[in-house]
Amino acid sequence: MSEFDLIAKYFTRQSRRSDVLLGVGDDAAVLQVSANRRLVAAVDTIVAGVHFPIGTDAAAIGHRALAVNLSDMAAMGAEPSWITLSLSLPSNDAQWLEGFSTGLFALADRYNVALVGGDTVRGPLSITIQVMGWVETDRWLTRGGAKPGDAIFISGIPGEAAAGLAAIQRSLPSAASELLTQRFLLPEPRVLLGRAIRSHASAAIDVSDGLLADLAHICSMSGCGANIELESLPQSHAMPGLFAAQECEQLALCGGDDYELLFTVPSERIVAVKAAIAAGVRCTPIGLMVEGSGVTCYRAGHAVPMTVRGYDHFAELR
Amino acid sequence: MSEFDLIAKYFTRQSRRSDVLLGVGDDAAVLQVSANRRLVAAVDTIVAGVHFPIGTDAAAIGHRALAVNLSDMAAMGAEPSWITLSLSLPSNDAQWLEGFSTGLFALADRYNVALVGGDTVRGPLSITIQVMGWVETDRWLTRGGAKPGDAIFISGIPGEAAAGLAAIQRSLPSAASELLTQRFLLPEPRVLLGRAIRSHASAAIDVSDGLLADLAHICSMSGCGANIELESLPQSHAMPGLFAAQECEQLALCGGDDYELLFTVPSERIVAVKAAIAAGVRCTPIGLMVEGSGVTCYRAGHAVPMTVRGYDHFAELR
Numbered sequence: 001m002s003e004f005d006l007i008a009k010y011f012t013r014q015s016r017r018s019d020v021l022l023g024v025g026d027d028a029a030v031l032q033v034s035a036n037r038r039l040v041a042a043v044d045t046i047v048a049g050v051h052f053p054i055g056t057d058a059a060a061i062g063h064r065a066l067a068v069n070l071s072d073m074a075a076m077g078a079e080p081s082w083i084t085l086s087l088s089l090p091s092n093d094a095q096w097l098e099g100f101s102t103g104l105f106a107l108a109d110r111y112n113v114a115l116v117g118g119d120t121v122r123g124p125l126s127i128t129i130q131v132m133g134w135v136e137t138d139r140w141l142t143r144g145g146a147k148p149g150d151a152i153f154i155s156g157i158p159g160e161a162a163a164g165l166a167a168i169q170r171s172l173p174s175a176a177s178e179l180l181t182q183r184f185l186l187p188e189p190r191v192l193l194g195r196a197i198r199s200h201a202s203a204a205i206d207v208s209d210g211l212l213a214d215l216a217h218i219c220s221m222s223g224c225g226a227n228i229e230l231e232s233l234p235q236s237h238a239m240p241g242l243f244a245a246q247e248c249e250q251l252a253l254c255g256g257d258d259y260e261l262l263f264t265v266p267s268e269r270i271v272a273v274k275a276a277i278a279a280g281v282r283c284t285p286i287g288l289m290v291e292g293s294g295v296t297c298y299r300a301g302h303a304v305p306m307t308v309r310g311y312d313h314f315a316e317l318r
Numbered sequence: 319m320s321e322f323d324l325i326a327k328y329f330t331r332q333s334r335r336s337d338v339l340l341g342v343g344d345d346a347a348v349l350q351v352s353a354n355r356r357l358v359a360a361v362d363t364i365v366a367g368v369h370f371p372i373g374t375d376a377a378a379i380g381h382r383a384l385a386v387n388l389s390d391m392a393a394m395g396a397e398p399s400w401i402t403l404s405l406s407l408p409s410n411d412a413q414w415l416e417g418f419s420t421g422l423f424a425l426a427d428r429y430n431v432a433l434v435g436g437d438t439v440r441g442p443l444s445i446t447i448q449v450m451g452w453v454e455t456d457r458w459l460t461r462g463g464a465k466p467g468d469a470i471f472i473s474g475i476p477g478e479a480a481a482g483l484a485a486i487q488r489s490l491p492s493a494a495s496e497l498l499t500q501r502f503l504l505p506e507p508r509v510l511l512g513r514a515i516r517s518h519a520s521a522a523i524d525v526s527d528g529l530l531a532d533l534a535h536i537c538s539m540s541g542c543g544a545n546i547e548l549e550s551l552p553q554s555h556a557m558p559g560l561f562a563a564q565e566c567e568q569l570a571l572c573g574g575d576d577y578e579l580l581f582t583v584p585s586e587r588i589v590a591v592k593a594a595i596a597a598g599v600r601c602t603p604i605g606l607m608v609e610g611s612g613v614t615c616y617r618a619g620h621a622v623p624m625t626v627r628g629y630d631h632f633a634e635l636r
Contacts, residue, residue, distance in 0.1 A: 006410060006438060010419040011403065015432035020400065029434035031400060031450075034352035041434060043402040043448060047441050082338065082349060084361040085329065086404075086446045092324060101328040114333035116347035116359060120324060123365050123444060128404045128437075130361060130448040132349075 026142050026221075027075040027205060030135065038140065040133045042072035048125035052185075053168060058096045060185040061127065062103030068208065069131040070111060070189035071259040075206040077141040077198030080133040080191065082116045083108070088123035111191055139199055141263070146203035146222035150264040150289040153273075155190055155281045157236045158211045162255020163243060176238040187259040193280050197263055200273040204263035210254040212306065214262055215295050222264075225292035230299045234284040253297070253306065264289055344460050344539075345393040345523060348453065356458065358451045360390035366443035370503075371486060376414045378503040379445065380421030386526065387449040388429060388507035389577040393524040395459040395516030398451040398509065400434045401426070406441035429509055457517055459581070464521035464540035468582040468607040471591075473508055473599050475554045476529045480573020481561060494556040505577040511598050515581055518591040522581035528572040530624065532580055533613050540582075543610035548617045552602040571615070571624065582607055 012024045021038060022030035028042035046065050048054050066083065073080040085104075089096075108115060113131070164184030167177035190206070197204065203222055205214045215226050230249065239248045261283075265273045270285075277283055287298075297304045330342045339356060340348035346360035364383050366372050384401065391398040403422075407414075426433060431449070482502030485495035508524070515522065521540055523532045533544050548567065557566045579601075583591045588603075595601055605616075615622045 006415065007436060010415045011433060011436055013423065013433070015434070016427075017399070017430065017432045020432050020434055023432065023434050024436060029400070029402070031434065033357070039351065039357070039450075041400070041402060041448075041450065043404050043435055043437050043446075045404045045406065045437050045439050045446070047406065047439050050439060050441065081335070082347070082359070084347070084359060084448055086361050086363045086448075088363065088365065088444060097324065097328045105331065109334075112335065114335045114338050114341065115329060115331070116333070116338055116341045116349065117361055118325060118329055118342060119361050119363050119446075121363050121365050121368060121444075123368065124442055126406060126439075126441060126444065128361075128363070128446040130359075130402055132357075132359065132450070 022142060027072045028078065030076070030140055036137060038135050038137055040073060040076050040078035040135050040140065041130065042069055043128060043130040044068045044072065045126060045128040056185065058099030059103030062100040063107050063186050065127040065129050066104050066107045067187045067189045067259060069129045070113070070191055071187070071206040071208070073131055073133045074190040074194035074261060075141060075204050076135060077139070077194045077204070078133040078135040079195060080111055080113045080131050082114050082132045084130045085115060085118040086128040087118065087120045088126040089120065090123070090125055135198070141194065141198060141201055141204035142221070143203055143205050143218050144221035146218050146224060146264040146289045147266065148224050148289050148291045150202050150266050151270055151285050152215070152226060152228070152262070152264055152287045152289060153283045153285050154211065154234070154260055154262050155193055155283045156258065156260040157234045158207060158258050158260060159239065159248065159252030159255045160236050161187060161257040161259070162251045163236070163239045165257065166251070167242060172242055174242065176241045179238045184257060187257065189259060190261045190281060193261055193277060196276040196280060197273055200269040200276060201263040201265050204261055207258040207260045207262050208256055210256045211262065212253045212295050218262070218264065219294055222289070225290045226287060226295045227290050228287040228295060228297045230297055230304065232284065232286045234282070340460060345390045346396065348394070348458055354455060356453050356455055358391060358394050358396035358453050358458065359448065360387055361446060361448040362386045362390065363444060363446040374503065376417030377421030380418040381425050381504050383445040383447050384422050384425045385505045385507045385577060387447045388431070388509055389505070389524040389526070391449055391451045392508040392512035392579060393459060393522050394453060395457070395512045395522070396451040396453040397513060398429055398431045398449050400432050400450045402448045403433060403436040404446040405436065405438045406444040407438065408441070408443055453516070459512065459516060459519055459522040460539070461521055461523050461536050462539035464536050464542060464582040464607045465584065466542050466607050466609045468520050468584050469588055469603050470533065470544060470546070470580070470582055470605045470607060471601045471603050472525070472529065472552070472578055472580050473511055473601045474576065474578040475552045476525060476576050476578060477557065477566065477570030477573045478554050479505060479575040479577070480569045481554070481557045483575065484569070485560060490560055492560065494559045497556045502575055505575065507577060508579045508599060511579055511595060514594040514598060515591055518587040518594060519581040519583050522579055525576040525578045525580050526574055528574045529580065530571045530613050536580070536582065537612055540607070543608045544605060544613045545608050546605040546613060546615045548615050548622065550602065550604045552600070
């Protein structure tokens with residue numbers, strides 16, 4: 001049973017509460033709290049040896065633990081406000097705590113997010129953050145709103161984070177790998193982008209499992225398919241010097257941890273969305289939503305067989 | 319460095335956000351969200367072998383993971399609404415998940431609490447729940463409002479949960495130990511009591527670390543001391559058959575895991591609070607807040623030396 005099956009089987013229930021506007025199964029929950037805004041809540045845990053290599057710099061871990069949660073807010077078009085932190089620590093290491101809290105608060109301050117509560121336990125290194133934020137009542141982004149004909153956009157350069165992890169694991173030191181490892185260690189949550197596209201995009205998800213796997217989530221939740229033009233994928237300048245062309249493509253399509261936004265835009269909204277995001281991170285159109293189901297990749301007009309293999313904690317550890 | 323020192327040193331910062339009305343350091347945070355109510359948020363993690371014995375029934379673990387969080391809401395006088403769940407599991411055990419989710423949802427349904435989001439990772443058995451709830455704008459309970467002269471009340475019978483854990487650990491099977499182990503395994507969060515005393519109590523905390531240790535938190539946050547009359551402690555009917563008198567008292571004063579409410583009431587509010595709680599769980603006056611600092615226990619009018627020793631995850635494992 002995969003993580004998704006497990007959640008569906010044991011933890012997805014119709015709530016009796018009418019104030020749960022969106023529950024388990026998207027990037028975050030949307031909760032009704034007042035007439036003019038909605039509370040958005042998400043939780044993510046990162047574990048040493050699973051989500052980051054053992055020995056990763058403490059400040060990077062603090063950054064990452066928050067970044068993955070802010071990324072969920074971004075994928076909803078929400079503005080993050082507050083976090084709670086649960087910290088499982090093998091020992092009470094002052095130097096580690098100093099680094100961790102510095103990395104956490106540096107990112108929190110940038111997005112004006114306050115730590116409002118927490119819990120510490122002794123155990124293997126593991127960090128759970130819950131984030132709460134806000135979205136206006138008129139629109140929030142889900143995985144389920146894409147329609148055939150919508151353009152598919154990706155922010156940034158997919159694959160660079162996974163390439164950075166590979167560079168760390170294979171000890172590939174160079175200026176190029178330095179850029180990539182920073183992309184893995186210090187992912188930038190696309191909060192401002194999420195806010196900018198909130199009124200234009202039909203669906204959105206943050207890329208944590210890999211581009212194809214996360215696009216497949218949009219497909220299944222939206223009840224349609226997706227065609228990707230492989231030639232249109234944004235190309236990394238740093239990856240080709242370290243990885244063969246085929247591995248670069250594999251990392252771009254299946255590598256996780258990018259925390260870029262993958263979103264769909266109705267054709268009549270493309271001009272507006274481009275204007276809204278002009279000043280921010282580059283976003284690239286990479287294909288179209290279509291009738292049907294699942295993701296199909298095309299090269300030079302021909303469908304290319306692809307094994308979509310996202311990251312599943314219950315399928316493998318790394 | 320204890321858990322409290324650790325939180326204070328690395329994670330307690332003055333927030334720049336004016337909507338954080340109460341931040342790190344109490345049972346929960348209080349957040350401003352609308353004109354007529356406040357969002358209350360708390361997080362608690364329970365770990366196998368630390369907070370419950372390895373091999374504890376999965377349904378009891380599901381109950382407990384939620385109960386300790388609902389208890390934080392109770393201690394604020396708040397009404398719980400939603401939870402998110404982060405589950406670290408060593409393996410994907412269908413029978414365990416069935417039991418866990420059954421125990422969790424049985425308690426959630428009783429308090430009309432909806433699970434709105436979650437995350438699963440593979441790792442040692444550990445459960446983090448964050449709870450969100452509501453309190454009116456006119457008053458919420460903190461640890462910091464007690465004043466000299468206020469009466470100290472405890473709900474239920476302190477020590478029974480710790481006695482239940484001891485009965486499990488020492489394999490003391492009997493009808494009496496059965497009652498006690500249920501008190502440990504299935505603590506009842508005092509949510510209704512918290513709501514009932516919200517407008518009357520000057521301070522409140524839920525007893526997780528032990529009566530004396532948690533009363534010491536009220537003392538330090540309120541800037542005063544507390545005198546306890548040992549004769550007035552509510553007596554368990556189940557404990558004396560299994561434990562010597564001295565151990566019974568030690569369990570009542572220092573045993574954790576009761577999740578009863580410990581609260582203080584100004585003298586002019588005692589009649590009102592008694593009326594408000596008349597139909598619910600029994601609450602017993604056990605002493606008075608006084609000038610000074612720290613907790614002093616009295617027997618037959620004489621101060622009794624006591625070692626206040628609460629449960630600290632960074633001081634010991636059990």
